[in-house]
Amino acid sequence: MLRRTTPLAALLTAAAVLAATAPAAASPGSAETRLVDITAADGTALRAAVCEPADPGPHPVAVFVAAWGGGSTQNIMPCRALASRGYVTVSYGARGFGESGGEVEVAGPDDISDVSNVIDWTLANTESDPARIGVGGISYGAGISVLASAFDPRIRAVASMSGWADLVESLFGNRTRRAAVAMVLRISGEQNGNLSDESREMLDKYITGEDRDAVTEWSRQRSPSSYVDRINRNRPAVLMLNTWSETVFPPGQLADFQQRLSTPSKLELIPGEHAAAETSGLLGLPNDAWNDTYRWFDTHLRGAEPDGAPVVLQPRGATDRPREQYPDWRHIATRTDRYFLSAEEELTTDAPAEWSSTLHSGRDTIANGGVPLVTYTLEALTGNPPTAFLPALDPTAAARWTGPELAEPEVLRGSPRLRLTAVPPTPEGMLVAYLYDVDATGTGRLISYIPYSWEGATPGAPLRIDTALPPTAYDVPAGHRLSLVVDTEDPLFFLDHNTDGAPLELRGDAANPATLELASRDGKELP
Structure with a gap:
């Protein structure tokens, strides 16, 4: 299926091409990279890039779900970076996107089940440690990762970059429809993926204003905030990285979400826009968001010392403003x-x-x-x-x-x-x-x-x-x-x-x- 590409997807695709053609790291800390098809519970083939350390395991696991429109190699450079640090890493395109089969369900039940299926495959086919599993991603991959932690207790750490906590609030905050969200989901979803009939129907109803109750319930089922009790019971460590001026998923919902978590968590907010802070890391360039993700996984999957306070804020107004650290949101x-x-x-x-x-x-x-x-x-x-x-x-x-x-x-x-x-x-x-x-x-x-x-x-x-x-x-x-x-x-x-x-x-x-x-x-x- 030939899929057209939006500017954002084109940038991410360019990152994937550069990454896929880059030489692998040299030993020590070298990693082997291969592409595989992982079969989901319903038979859908999910294309994944697997990076494994050359030294014997068992190793901690990092699974990355690609952003909206992305494929298996979108996160290949961060995967290689983590593999060189001793992680088995798996990056895959969500169903309906990239080289993966199936239909786009907008973080639906099958998307959440897919995360567990990828973990199952990883444990069965690599030298990986079932007690040390992390998941993460940017935007779409971020939301799926947090949702998955509510349903799979094996997930011990989550890294959500430019993700959401409450999709209802993102779509209908103050009873106002977010046109930017509608444009991103509907148009780019159609151009870059294979939308399911339900996804197409709900997004069309959102745009036309028809049957708001149905769209609200559909969105609630795709909101991590709806599953706080399950997340607290599973106790994954949750890192959330976002920006102050986020157009798609405004940051207030993440602060509310963090205050409801009893599991270890960290919220970082910096100047910028949706997914902009993380994109350079997909090209293998120095990147604070990805470095913070690596440190978060090291802390909660490898026992490294905690780095920083639960709330970290970089004020707006200058590019060199130092970050401020607070014990919780109430103290800012x-x-x-x-x-x-x-x-x-x-x-x-x-x-x-x-x-x-x-x-x-x-x-x-x-x-x-x-x-x-x-x-x-x-x-x-x-x-x-x-x-x-x-x-x-x-x-x-x-x-x-x-x-x-x-x-x-x-x-x-x-x-x-x-x-x-x-x-x-x-x-x-x-x-x-x-x-x-x-x-x-x-x-x-x-x-x-x-x-x-x-x-x-x-x-x-x-x-x-x-x-x-x-x-x-x-x-x-x-x-x-x-x-x-x-x-x-x-x-x-x-x-x-x-x-x-x-x-x-x-x-x-x-x-x-x-x-x-x-x-x-x-x-x-x-x-």
Whole structure:
């Protein structure tokens, strides 16, 4: 079957080609590489690359599941690296992708069973240790790996890079459909793989908005957060590596997931975008994400000393920012700074009187979340978040509140929270909130943003909105100002629309004040 290739899949394929033609490591620490077909429980052939140390075993095992659209050699360079460290490594393409047979089930039950079948084959055909087994992957492979650890107690360590914990939240967070997720799954799945009828049906229903309950249940069955009790009972050590500006799987769900785990775990968040932080490692280049994965496996499969704290954060804003280490997520912020939204378009610490502001729905503004897979990859390389010249904001299509000039830096660590009242003009609609760091020229650097949609609302009746923005680690410099922008359109969320020109009223009063709460800490307290 000839499969077309998307740009991301093309990059991963290039990595595989370079890796497959690279010479094997020389002895000592040499590894032998071979391609095999592993038969799944239902007879599906899964193509896998196997790298084995030349010295006698038994060796610890590392199984890697390829990312969405990838095949057996996608992870070949990390596999060779681990084999040179004494691991038996197996990298395979998930069913329906690459050279593997079967159909793409989007991390369905057969995908989870396949992980166990690959482990079975590895134990039967290599000098491997059944008591020391790790699994991992990027994106699609990451999610499958965490899910598999809930169903196979032999898995002792998991490395999830750019993965998800809650697929329902990824698809329907704040009742807003993520167009970027839909595009990645549906279009690239069709081009690069063999989608099952169920997968095609569910993804089409997601895009059209039909039968949300069925899509939600389908997504829940594919969410590691649905199986926390099983994961805790099996007690694998779970490493999660993700980025602050992740478009496909926002990082807040991983923080929530980690706090529910009683098994050893580690969460690392750095600047960047989906899968961008790990890709250079597929080419065999120095890569922090893969090095952290190797150390995680060494700790939990070979008894090496633990490396670092359970929560590791690299703040946004510069490429050379040192990483901060915390004992858990609850300790990243030490205080809550509260601002009120006022009629004077100010963020103030004084509770204002009753106010309202009306904007015209369905009109886009210069405030937006950026270009998927591009904007925040560039941020990781340059340290510069997306910007907008806020004085040019259309006041008829957006509302804006700006705080006072900061006497000291505002050290943001965690999730900002927005509370306000909206009066929707129609039963269905959406607003998008953006938090900016604004300099003396009026240029805003985007800190965080969130969509919020409603359904079945009574037109003209107040609707209380209470939502957390995605977490961040960002330092707003002294002399800058914070600015909150609310509009009703963003290209990232084009599946949900407002009635063009319909008046959307935003308001606050003494009984229901409109507030912006910031999770912060004193810069002198930073680890």
